[in-house]
Amino acid sequence: MTEEILINFTPQETRVAVMQQGVVQELHIERTTSHGLVGNVYLGRICRILPGMQSAFVEIGLERTAFLHVADIWQPREMTQERATERPIEKILHEGQNIVVQVVKDPIGTKGARLSTQISIAGRMLVYLPQEKHIGISQRIESEAEREVLREKITRLVPADEPGGFIVRTMAENASDEEFATDIAYLRKTWADIRDKARTSGPPTVLYQELSLGQRVLRDFVNPETTRIVIDSRENFARLSGFAEEYTPAVLPLLEHYTGLRPLFDLHGVEDEIQKALARRVDLKSGGYLIIDQTEAMTTIDVNTGGFVGVRNFDDTIFKTNLEAALTIARQLRLRNLGGIIIVDFIDMENEEHKKAVLDEFNRALAADHTRLTVNGFTALGLVEMTRKRTRESLAHVLCQTCPICGGRGEVKTARTVAYEILRELLREARQFNAREYRILAGPAVVDLFLDEESQALAMLSDFIGKSVSLQSEPSYSPEQYDIVLM
DSSP, rough: OOEEEEEESSSSSEEEEEETEEEEEEEEETTTTTTOOOOOOEEOOOOOOEEETEEEEEOOOOSSSSEEEEGSOOOGGGGGGHHHHOOOOHHHOOTTTTEEEEEEEEEEEEEEEEEEESOOOOOSSSSTTTOOOOOOEEETOOOOHHHHHHHHHHHHHSOTTTTTTEEEEEEGTOOOOHHHHHHHHHHHHHHHHHHHHHOOOOSSSSEEOOOHHHHHHHIIOOTTTEEEEEOOOHHHHHHHHHHHHHHHHHGGGGGEEEOOSSOHOOOOOHHHHHHHHHHEEETTTTTTTEEEOOOSSEEEEEOOOOTTOOOOHHHHHHHHHHHHHHHHHHHHHHHHOEEEEEEEEEOOOOOOOHHHHHHHHHOOOHTTOOSSSEEEOTTSSSEEEEEEOOOSSHHHHHHHOTTTTTTTTTOOOHHHHHHHHHHHHHHHHHHOOOOSSEEEEEOOHHHOOOOOTHHHHHHHHHHHTTTTEEEEEETTTTOOOOOEOOO
């Protein structure tokens, strides 16, 4: 399946859309004010150790302290026997200690960045593991013969007495010895620079910063199916061309500078897809629809037949809707960058063959996703449980904030509920303060209710407390906002 990558540059942010057959599959956004941190290497200082959680908080110069779990602390392979008994973190680290760490998860919500002491530096063809003496091959290279050829090639290029190991990336299948040698030299030099800076700096210090989103596209996103990379900025086209010429020469012919008058993302329908990806409801072509709810603990996806009635029988209608939903859900997970625990509630199916076919279709659609995931199949309740690795914020969390009106509930109190709250509050105020008069300030809907259906209730309360009550409509107030003024 052919693939195109569109890159939209503005001074404030960089946006990348990965397209397959003209349909948006992935969206990546990086803002000038908030670069992603995954891959950055820091010299940090341990500010607190929590034995009960077997974790440490590390100060690396961010707004919130970062988090290091004992399982993410690298130890030499010869200590594997000892690690079977799991040394406690308080025996490995101590407060005030300087430590070199790498970010493996961006800060998400209220959680700080997650760290690891096992450093890995990505190049175009290889990933360098300076603390390991190991040569691995990407799991996406399935041919055992090809894997063995690549392993022998790297073994030949890396002297046995030199430290560090490598993982061969997927795009290196047809790489030459010269390309591998260039990558190895670049990665070793990068690691040497990191060590030198760590020796001469004090914490917290950034020792290595991951490439910008545009540069990562050339290094990580391009694959054999990529036919072109379209860039809508002349300045950044020149900058990325220079980067490609030096580090990823095979990608250079794919770069195109877009000079059209119409915005690049408008031309390819990406702006519309971004708006749809922020909606709770996703319509299916058959007439069914999905409801996607993202919470702190998990994401739930509910499949509904909607207006689709089918042409044969009810079971076939359900089966067809679920098949279409499986493809759409796989795309939405990538598009919205949903991670963590995901629960999919397909429409209940009695036929076991239908269940198997839907699950197989779902797994096939998910195979195109580059993010690590697991699918556990149907539970006893007919739900599909899965996990998708979360290393950065979802699209909604990047572009949106919690609603200041409802506080993230997705609902607001009715005007009648607010009116009854006001009546109770008015009674409390009357018992505490001996005011001459009380004035209610509220939104137009609440004031209208007091003037119409609840006018008798307000009059009865006014008589009960023996004070007059006036109303003042405030169009700027939210539906739940009100004030009681003592006159």
